[in-house]
Amino acid sequence: MKLKKLLENVDIISSSANVETDVNNVRFDSRRVGSGDLFMAVCGHDSDGNSFRRQAKAAGAAVIVSAVKKPAMLRVPYIQVRDDREAAALIAANSFGNPAKKLKIIGVTGTSGKTTTTHILKSVIEAATGRPCGLIGTNSNFTGAAEYPSELTTPGHLELHRLFSEMVSAGCEYCVMEVSSHALVQKRVFGLTFDAAVYTNLSHEHLDEHNTMDEYANAKALIFAQSRAAVINADDAYAGIMLAAAENAGCEVSKYSVNGSEDAQFFAKDLKLLPETSEFIILRGAELVRSSVGMPGIFNVYNALAAAAALCVCGFSLAETAKQIGAAPPVKGRLERYPVPESADFSIYIDYAHKPEAMQKVLEAMADITPGRLIALFGCGGDRDKDKRPEMGRIAIEQSDFVIITSDNPRTEDPDEIIREIAAGIKDGKDKYTVITDRKEAIRYGVSILQPSDTLMLLGKGHEDYIIIGKEKRHFDEREVVADALEEFFSEPAEADAKENPEE
Numbered sequence: 486m487k488l489k490k491l492l493e494n495v496d497i498i499s500s501s502a503n504v505e506t507d508v509n510n511v512r513f514d515s516r517r518v519g520s521g522d523l524f525m526a527v528c529g530h531d532s533d534g535n536s537f538r539r540q541a542k543a544a545g546a547a548v549i550v551s552a553v554k555k556p557a558m559l560r561v562p563y564i565q566v567r568d569d570r571e572a573a574a575l576i577a578a579n580s581f582g583n584p585a586k587k588l589k590i591i592g593v594t595g596t597s598g599k600t601t602t603t604h605i606l607k608s609v610i611e612a613a614t615g616r617p618c619g620l621i622g623t624n625s626n627f628t629g630a631a632e633y634p635s636e637l638t639t640p641g642h643l644e645l646h647r648l649f650s651e652m653v654s655a656g657c658e659y660c661v662m663e664v665s666s667h668a669l670v671q672k673r674v675f676g677l678t679f680d681a682a683v684y685t686n687l688s689h690e691h692l693d694e695h696n697t698m699d700e701y702a703n704a705k706a707l708i709f710a711q712s713r714a715a716v717i718n719a720d721d722a723y724a725g726i727m728l729a730a731a732e733n734a735g736c737e738v739s740k741y742s743v744n745g746s747e748d749a750q751f752f753a754k755d756l757k758l759l760p761e762t763s764e765f766i767i768l769r770g771a772e773l774v775r776s777s778v779g780m781p782g783i784f785n786v787y788n789a790l791a792a793a794a795a796l797c798v799c800g801f802s803l804a805e806t807a808k809q810i811g812a813a814p815p816v817k818g819r820l821e822r823y824p825v826p827e828s829a830d831f832s833i834y835i836d837y838a839h840k841p842e843a844m845q846k847v848l849e850a851m852a853d854i855t856p857g858r859l860i861a862l863f864g865c866g867g868d869r870d871k872d873k874r875p876e877m878g879r880i881a882i883e884q885s886d887f888v889i890i891t892s893d894n895p896r897t898e899d900p901d902e903i904i905r906e907i908a909a910g911i912k913d914g915k916d917k918y919t920v921i922t923d924r925k926e927a928i929r930y931g932v933s934i935l936q937p938s939d940t941l942m943l944l945g946k947g948h949e950d951y952i953i954i955g956k957e958k959r960h961f962d963e964r965e966v967v968a969d970a971l972e973e974f975f976s977e978p979a980e981a982d983a984k985e986n987p988e989e
Contacts, residue, residue, distance in 0.1 A: 488548060491523065491579045492564070494676075495572045499556070502548045502562035511580045512541070513573065513643060520545030525576060526554075527569045528552070530671070534569075550576065558970060560674060574675035577642035584649040585677050588619070591795050592664040592674070593711070594705050595685030597843045597864045598788045599638070599663040600624055600782070600948075601819050602683060605792040606661040608813035609806055614659070619652035621645070621662035622947045623837075624817060631653025639668030666704040674711070682712035682736075685787070687723040688842030699726070706730035713737065715796045716791060719746035722744075741794045743787055751794040753786050760832070760854045761822060767793055769803050776807035780820050782850035818947030820847065823967055829975050830937040831857070835963055836948025839866065839893070841876045848884035857938030858886040862931045864893030864924065865903050873924050874903065875910025881918075882911050885942075887934075888918035891927035893945040894953040924952065925966050933968035943967075 489512065509521035511811040515537035524541035526549060535553045540835050542549065542561040549561055578585065578814035582899035591606055593599045600623045607627070608964035610618040617629040621640065628651035639662065640648065652660055655656040664682075668674055687702055704722045707730075709715050713825050715731035717724055719740035731738050742749035743756070750769060755762040763786050778789040789810050796806045802826040815821060823833040838844045844863070845912065852859050861881045865874045881888045890907055900922050911918065918958045921927035943963050946952075952961035 486582065486931050488523070491576050493575070495575050496567040498565040498567055499555075500564045502564050506547055508547055508703075511576055511643065512546075513641070515541040515544065518544040518546050521547045523547060523576070524549045525569070525573050526551040526553070529572050530667075544652065556664070562753060568672075570672035574672055576675055577646045580643070581646040581650040584646060584653045585660075587653045588660045589680045590677060591659065591661045591681045591683065591691045591799065592668070592677075592679040592708055593661065593683040593791070593795075594669070594708050595683075595718075595844075596688045596840060597785065597838075598685035598791070600837070601788040601816050602685060602786060602791050603661045603663055604816045604855070605778070605789060605810055605813045606795065609792065609796060610659050610661070610808040610809075612744070612809040612812065613801055613805055614704065616659075617655055617657050617658045619648065619655075619660035619662075621648060621660065623663055627651045630656055630685050631655070637668075638663045638665040639673055642673055645673060653663055662929040664700060664708055670704050674708075679708065679712040679821050681714045681716055681798045682708045682718045682731075683709075683791050684721070684724075684727045685791055686721045686842075688719055688840055693948060702726045703730075709736050714739065716741065716794045716798060718742075718787065718791065719749045720744045737798070739794050739798055741787075741790045743783065743790065743951045749932075751790055752795070753790045756783065756786055758783060758786075758850070758853065763789075764787075766782065767803065767807050769797065771834065772803055774804050774807040777811040779811070779815050781854060782820060782847060784833040784846045785922050788941060818949070820850075821947075823964065826975055829935070829971075831935045831939040831941070833932070833935075833941045833943070833967060835943045835947060835967075837945070837949075839863075839945040839947075841873050841880055844877055845884060847944070848880070848942065849942055852884060853941060855938070855940040856960065857936060857940070859884070860887045860889065860931055860934070860940065860941045861885040862889040862891060862927055862943050864891045864900070864949060865907055865945075866894040867896035867898030867900070867903055869896075871906060874906040878907040878910035882914045886917070887929050889927050890918055890920050891924045892922050892952075893924065896953050897955055924961070925965075928963060928966045929970045929973070932967060933974045942966075 488506040500872050508523045512522050513516045513525050518541045524546040550564045555563040593602045603622050606946045607618045608622045620627040623638045625635050709731040715736040715738045717727045717740050719742040740749040741751040752768040753765045755766045762779050767774050780784050818837045821835045838847045890904050950962040951958045
């Protein structure tokens with residue numbers, strides 16, 4: 486591709502490059518640079534691409550793009566841009582022919598509910614249009630029939646536009662995507678236009694990155710500056726910040742509410758919360774339709790209502806949307822009910838809740854539908870926000886009958902120290918918990934103590950099939966551990982072979 490094509494709409498300060506130069510590939514990693522490539526030197530969170538400009542030149546880069554002035558001794562065609570992250574987003578989009586412009590994109594941001602909401606959106610859009618719908622998110626990425634593992638909630642610049650390109654090739658008309666606060670601040674989605682942007686909620690998370698909750702909220706609110714319509718949870722404490730940002734950006738604003746916010750456009754009423762489903766009525770002005778979602782908990786009513794509002798804003802009928810939401814399949818790792826033997830009168834759920842408010846909501850929801858003991862098993866990730874650890878310990882004890890504190894992606898931290906910080910939040914009820922650092926043994930213990938009518942909640946891992954210890958990602962699927970534990974503790978005994986053989 487010609488360099489001038491890659492540089493379309495990029496704000497350039499100075500250039501010593503020939504815009505007619507043919508560029509083979511766009512690279513953000515100097516280790517992948519080959520002859521004739523463009524190296525985009527971005528100052529990132531963990532490393533500065535400008536530290537590797539000489540390596541890129543030595544590897545044969547045809548041109549280097551950076552927000553930093555060219556060093557005097559660096560002899561390579563060089564382009565200085567005003568904003569390296571904006572340039573990175575535009576160059577990545579240009580390198581794939583701007584596929585996002587051929588898609589209708591619905592973005593979902595917030596602390597919790599993004600994954601479930603996007604999966605509901607995908608299911609309804611595919612049912613209503615008869616065409617594949619692309620999805621970008623935490624669990625995995627879908628480009629039509631193809632599914633790819635996800636490393637980040639919102640991918641990096643090149644990966645994002647590669648996915649868009651595959652979606653267009655697969656015949657997708659829509660893409661639904663989770664949009665993280667990091668992606669917004671780092672401008673990974675710069676240049677995109679969202680047909681609708683959904684805000685779900687905000688709770689304690691990523692304060693190691695954003696410092697304060699207001700800073701975190703303002704990062705989320707950035708999405709509305711590049712959206713046509715805004716769909717906002719009116720019941721959330723930070724709705725005001727979102728509404729102000731959306732109105733300032735000139736968005737068409739719609740609000741949704743379960744608590745009965747007077748000025749909302751979409752309401753959920755007459756909730757019926759059951760162990761495997763949630764039933765409700767959606768109201769939009771004078772229009773009233775019945776709906777359901779195949780997942781328990783009031784927070785999943787919020788997720789379903791957010792999806793319904795976004796789809797209506799995009800032109801889908803409320804009646805058809807409400808019908809198809811009820812047919813949407815459960816989401817892996819989001820209050821996923823694990824199948825237990827028919828003879829076992831207890832329940833096991835796997836959920837991704839790894840934040841205080843998410844834990845609070847899921848345990849409250851399960852307490853309402855658990856006739857026996859509610860047993861919570863969880864840990865906290867290492868090298869992440871430490872302030873939430875004692876808070877999660879407090880919530881677990883207050884909302885559960887028994888708690889098993891264990892390990893969850895300790896990374897480079899000592900898992901026992903993480904557990905001590907969790908336990909520091911437990912002031913009362915010290916007889917209501919136990920510590921088993923090894924997560925496999927903790928799950929085996931949790932299964933072994935189940936009694937009739939109990940519910941065991943495995944929290945924190947959700948869809949993940951790995952555990953991160955040090956810098957190493959090791960295979961670890963809770964479903965496999967649960968299956969082995971059920972076989973060990975609750976399998977039916979085999980029929981005895983001691984019967985008399987009539988032929989002897």
